Amino acid sequence: MADTSTLPTFLWQLFQGLRRRGFVMGPAEYEALRDALRAGFGWNSRETLRDLCSSLWAKSRRDKEVLTALLELLAPERDIWEYSVPSSQNSAVLKKNGTAAKYTNISNPRNLDSLTTGSNDLVVPATVAQNKLPPNDLEDVQVSERPFIFVPQFPLTYREVAQACRRLRRPIRTGAPIELDIEGTINRRSQLGVSTPIVMQPRRRNLARLLLLVDRQGSMAPFHQFCDEICNAIQKAGRLEETKICYFHNVPAEGAEDDFLQPLMSQLFPVLDPVLSKIQPLEEGFLYTDPELLVPELLKSVLKTHADEAAVLIISDAGAARKKYRVSRLLDTVAFVKALGNYSPNYAWLNPLSKHHWSRSTAAQIARHVPMFELNHEGMQRAVNALRGQQYVLERPL
Amino acid sequence: MPKRTIDTSTRFSQVAYDRLPDTRDIEDPEVEPVPIAAPPTECVSKELYLPDDKLKEAVDLAIALGRPLLLQGEPGCGKTRLAYAVAYALGLPLEASYIKSTSRAQDLLYTYDAVNRLYDAQIGKEVSQDVRQYIRLGPLGRAIARAQYGRRSVVLIDEIDKADLDFPNDLLWELDQLEFRVTEAPEMHYADGNDPALRPIVFITHNEEKALPTAFLRRCIFHYIDFPETEERLQQILATQKIDDGKLSQKAVEVNLELRQLDLSKLPGLRVLQDWVGYLEAVQRPTEELDTLPNIGALLKQEIDRKRVMEVLAQKQ
Numbered sequence: 001m002a003d004t005s006t007l008p009t010f011l012w013q014l015f016q017g018l019r020r021r022g023f024v025m026g027p028a029e030y031e032a033l034r035d036a037l038r039a040g041f042g043w044n045s046r047e048t049l050r051d052l053c054s055s056l057w058a059k060s061r062r063d064k065e066v067l068t069a070l071l072e073l074l075a076p077e078r079d080i081w082e083y084s085v086p087s088s089q090n091s092a093v094l095k096k097n098g099t100a101a102k103y104t105n106i107s108n109p110r111n112l113d114s115l116t117t118g119s120n121d122l123v124v125p126a127t128v129a130q131n132k133l134p135p136n137d138l139e140d141v142q143v144s145e146r147p148f149i150f151v152p153q154f155p156l157t158y159r160e161v162a163q164a165c166r167r168l169r170r171p172i173r174t175g176a177p178i179e180l181d182i183e184g185t186i187n188r189r190s191q192l193g194v195s196t197p198i199v200m201q202p203r204r205r206n207l208a209r210l211l212l213l214v215d216r217q218g219s220m221a222p223f224h225q226f227c228d229e230i231c232n233a234i235q236k237a238g239r240l241e242e243t244k245i246c247y248f249h250n251v252p253a254e255g256a257e258d259d260f261l262q263p264l265m266s267q268l269f270p271v272l273d274p275v276l277s278k279i280q281p282l283e284e285g286f287l288y289t290d291p292e293l294l295v296p297e298l299l300k301s302v303l304k305t306h307a308d309e310a311a312v313l314i315i316s317d318a319g320a321a322r323k324k325y326r327v328s329r330l331l332d333t334v335a336f337v338k339a340l341g342n343y344s345p346n347y348a349w350l351n352p353l354s355k356h357h358w359s360r361s362t363a364a365q366i367a368r369h370v371p372m373f374e375l376n377h378e379g380m381q382r383a384v385n386a387l388r389g390q391q392y393v394l395e396r397p398l
Numbered sequence: 399m400p401k402r403t404i405d406t407s408t409r410f411s412q413v414a415y416d417r418l419p420d421t422r423d424i425e426d427p428e429v430e431p432v433p434i435a436a437p438p439t440e441c442v443s444k445e446l447y448l449p450d451d452k453l454k455e456a457v458d459l460a461i462a463l464g465r466p467l468l469l470q471g472e473p474g475c476g477k478t479r480l481a482y483a484v485a486y487a488l489g490l491p492l493e494a495s496y497i498k499s500t501s502r503a504q505d506l507l508y509t510y511d512a513v514n515r516l517y518d519a520q521i522g523k524e525v526s527q528d529v530r531q532y533i534r535l536g537p538l539g540r541a542i543a544r545a546q547y548g549r550r551s552v553v554l555i556d557e558i559d560k561a562d563l564d565f566p567n568d569l570l571w572e573l574d575q576l577e578f579r580v581t582e583a584p585e586m587h588y589a590d591g592n593d594p595a596l597r598p599i600v601f602i603t604h605n606e607e608k609a610l611p612t613a614f615l616r617r618c619i620f621h622y623i624d625f626p627e628t629e630e631r632l633q634q635i636l637a638t639q640k641i642d643d644g645k646l647s648q649k650a651v652e653v654n655l656e657l658r659q660l661d662l663s664k665l666p667g668l669r670v671l672q673d674w675v676g677y678l679e680a681v682q683r684p685t686e687e688l689d690t691l692p693n694i695g696a697l698l699k700q701e702i703d704r705k706r707v708m709e710v711l712a713q714k715q
Contacts, residue, residue: 024612032463039404039462041455048455055456059615060470061622162609166563180513195520198513237609239563 007034010074011053017070018057022157025057032056046075062151069149154226155376161230162237164380168311168387171204179203209242210234211306211344215316216247216291223352227315228291230375244306246287246297252314253285253299256335261327270327271365272334273396281342282335303343311387312340312347315375319362320353330362337370338398348383350375368395405594406462411454413487420444425549427491430534432543447476447483448635456621457484463619466555466573466600471623474667477603481554484599491544493537493598494554501561503568507539510582529583541598542576545590552599559608566614573600573617625668629655635668636675649688650675657697660710666697 006012011033019025033056036042042052050071058064128135177200184199212234214227235243260278264270272279283303286296319329340347349372351363358364358372366372371392373379386392426440449457457480460467469477485492495506511532518526525531535543541551558566572578576597577589590596602618604610626632629651636647654671666674674696683692691697691707698704 024616026616029616032465035404036459036463039406041459041462051452051455052459055459055619055621059468059610059618059620064622159609159612182512185516198516 007037010076013074014053014067014071017074018067021066021070021153023057023063023066029057049075065151066149152225152229154229156226156230156380158229158233158237160377161233161380164384165210165234165238165240167384168208168210168238168240169206170208172207173202173204174207175202175205177202205241206239207241209306209310210238210240210244211302211310211312212243212245213252213287213312213314213316214245214247214291215250215314216288216293217249219250219317219319219321220352222321223317224291226352226375230315242306242310244302246289246302247291247293248285248287249293250316251285251329251332251336252287253282253336253339254332255284256280256282256331258328258331261331264327269325272327272330276334276369276396276398279331279335279338281339282332283339285336303340307340307343310344310346312344313350313383313387314347314370315350315352317351317353317363318349318358318366318372320351320358320364323357323361325360325362325365330365333362333366334369334398341398346387346389347371348373348386350379350383369398370394403592403594404462405464405597406458407595408461408488410457410461410484410487411451415447415449415483415487418444418487422486422489424485424489425491427493427537427540427551432535432540432547434547437549442486444486445479445482447479449476449480449483450626450631453480453621453623456619460619461599464594464597466602466618468615468618468620469601469603469623470606470620472625472665472667473605474669475623475625476668477623478554478556481552481601484601485552488550488552488599490550490552490599492552492554493541494556495537496556497558497561497565499560499562501565503565503572506536506555506569507542507572507578508533508535508580510580530586533580533583533586538572538598538600539578539588542578542588542590545576545593545596545598546588548596550596550598553601555600555602557605558602559604559606559610563608563611566610570613570617625658625665632671636672645685646679646683646688647675649685650678653688653691654697657707660706662698662703662706664698664700664703670697 007015007030015025015030015033033053036052036056042049050068053071054064054067058067179201181199181201184201185196188196188199212231214231216224216227220227231245234240235245257280260275261270264272264275283300285299287299287302289295289297318333319326337347347370349366349370351358351372352375353363354374354376358367363372371383371386371394373383373386382392421441421443423439424442425437429438456467469480471477481492481494484490495501510529511534515526515529515532538553538555541553544551575589577587579588580586590598626635632651632654633647636651650671654666658665674693677693677696678688689711691711694704694707698707
């Protein structure tokens with residue numbers, strides 16, 4: 001028997017609102033709430049309804065915060081709503097009034113504890129008219145218990161980063177031999193013809209390594225929290241053998257030789273294409289191991305220890321935030337990437353700004369030489385593709 | 399996929415837990431293979447547990463909708479003990495499986511002892527011909543087999559985030575349908591028969607160490623167990639531990655709530671507090687001494703917290 005009843009409007013709005021905020025919910029979740037309401041859960045008070053919704057739809061404490069705030073915004077004031085169930089044997093109309101929940105023909109009527117209606121325990125503050133201004137009436141103003149939601153919502157969520165990093169895998173059998181090698185056992189026995197002990201093999205482990213170079217301060221200051229969340233997600237959920245995070249400011253390496261740039265300086269926006277082959281790889285410089293850029297480490301040693309046979313991700317705006325075009329920055333970056341290429345062929349650049357912000361700045365030029373992607377879901381997936389060795393077409397590869 | 403019917407006949411909240419007898423005879427879950435009828439019983443003693451109303455509602459909801467209940471919370475606040483309490487209250491056998499980092503989802507259902515079968519075949523034993531002798535059911539497998547024979551059970555999957563990420567993904571279909579087939583012996587097929595009154599009740603605990611996959615989370619009901627906020631609540635919980643000295647437990651509660659106001663890196667959990675008070679009562683410490691926090695190593699496990707608390711105590715005096 002098809003159940004065609006629909007949830008009350010505010011619950012439907014809650015469902016849509018949560019989907020817009022990135023909750024993974026589909027028709028099954030809608031049905032689950034409907035079934036639970038029909039079974040008699042969530043009728044006692046607004047708190048029980050809120051707990052029911054968060055049990056079914058929220059999967060962590062952060063989700064619960066968002067759901068609670070949204071529910072308080074949408075729920076009707078005096079808790080009067082209807083939900084009718086068209087069923088053949090019990091055509092009951094479940095009505096919820098402000099003071100009591102009445103319903104008939106349910107096999108086990110729930111014990112109705114002392115019911116509390118919605119949020120009517122607020123003390124309405126008294127206002128005094130000042131300086132001939134009309135007095136304010138705060139009678140009907142609804143102040144939610146949770147006026148602020150401090151749960152951050154980034155363009156790229158923790159979960160999406162975890163999913164993308166799962167594809168960065170190099171499963172290699174290393175360690176103590178603890179797994180049964182069926183093929184090996186059968187082969188050995190058939191070769192030798194006698195009963196031999198079984199052959200064991202070590203377990204597969206993910207030996208993928210990642211070096212994260214993150215631009216800090218200056219034009220990247222607005223993105224600090226976002227980048228922290230991404231780095232955190234990669235470290236915790238990436239399940240890589242080693243994740244090394246180093247910080248820099250604007251450019252990882254500085255001081256490339258620029259003598260051969262003279263003929264180009266006559267142009268307004270010089271492009272490095274003619275002199276690309278003359279640029280020497282640059283490894284001089286410092287990276288920092290802490291986000292405040294206080295503890296330096298030689299760039300050369302970092303590259304030697306951590307970039308060898310590892311994937312390298314650079315997170316920086318590449319000059320796109322301030323829309324400036326500086327040839328020296330472009331030169332230093334290209335020289336650094338050339339040096340990086342000597343250690344590892346798998347690198348990608350993530351830019352927190354979206355693509356249309358890159359034009360007319362250093363970022364657009366860097367994007368012609370280095371695979372650069374936006375810092376969102378699609379960009380992250382494509383960056384991981386590039387790190388896994390998939391061909392990425394560059395305008396002018398190095 | 400057949401839709402599961404809602405079953406509101408079993409409610410944990412309606413069982414008066416305190417009035418249950420101290421021991422009950424419940425089916426012994428560790429009998430191998432699962433008996434088809436008339437299972438042997440064992441004597442189970444009651445777990446002292448005091449769930450709050452929201453937790454009881456969440457358990458009812460999970461039982462009614464037939465979904466697993468995913469419990470999260472501070473360590474030591476009673477996530478694992480809830481499963482024992484529910485099993486005792488409803489008189490059902492408890493199948494507990496404590497997940498390790500090397501656990502595989504297949505092992506929860508059944509394990510196939512290939513090595514022993516190979517050895518027996520080498521020697522030439524007759525029994526090696528029959529695959530079924532080498533199949534052992536795991537906790538979830540036994541629960542489903544018991545459901546097929548008409549008896550309900552409670553399944554506890556403890557600390558699921560310790561296992562590999564594939565672990566919850568591999569369990570999706572089995573948790574949904576509650577049926578499985580042994581691949582090595584296809585005639586062994588267990589299903590709960592879609593009877594809502596026989597569906598195994600599944601509890602999953604989680605330590606927030608790793609994120610679980612979305613598809614898995616969608617199938618679960620989520621509940622976060624908070625540390626008891628009010629003094630009376632904490633008192634009640636301590637009272638269940640049969641700590642007779644009322645003044646001692648009151649003072650301990652005050653001290654504990656003060657500690658939780660400080661900015662410690664690891665707050666003392668409920669279990670830890672119970673152990674501490676129990677010890678103090680056993681050695682009969684006078685109540686006034688509690689201000690100086692004797693045996694502080696039982697409460698605070700990190701040196702930096704201990705120093706912080708010592709500073710604060712010194713300032714108060």
